[in-house]
Amino acid sequence: MTINEYQKLAMTTLNPELDKKDVLINGVMGLCGESGEAIDIVKKWLAQGHELNREHLAKELGDIAWYLAETATALDLTLEDIFEANIEKLRKRYPEGFDAERSVNRSEDSL
Numbered sequence: 001m002t003i004n005e006y007q008k009l010a011m012t013t014l015n016p017e018l019d020k021k022d023v024l025i026n027g028v029m030g031l032c033g034e035s036g037e038a039i040d041i042v043k044k045w046l047a048q049g050h051e052l053n054r055e056h057l058a059k060e061l062g063d064i065a066w067y068l069a070e071t072a073t074a075l076d077l078t079l080e081d082i083f084e085a086n087i088e089k090l091r092k093r094y095p096e097g098f099d100a101e102r103s104v105n106r107s108e109d110s111l
């Protein structure tokens, strides 16, 4: 499955009653909520004596992917658009791979 095929399939489960603004809001709120669920799994592992629940963490990553797809859809972008733009940004920031000096002193236009 390609990332754009994923986006299409995932969006078949989007509430069709939401307007575009609500899709965007639901998307970014969902990203935060699902990221919080992922953080909670790691928190329990780091600070509460739990085993790292890798299976549960992987499921939360899937939930994050769904909301990422939703947010991209609200912006009329494909996941491929988002991923390619991110790689392009990283190539400019770290042309030779990660570099701590470039990380600390990156330009303002390199958000």
Ligand SMILES: [Mg+2]
Residues within 6 Å of the ligand: 034, 037, 059, 060, 063
């Ligand atoms: Mg979840």
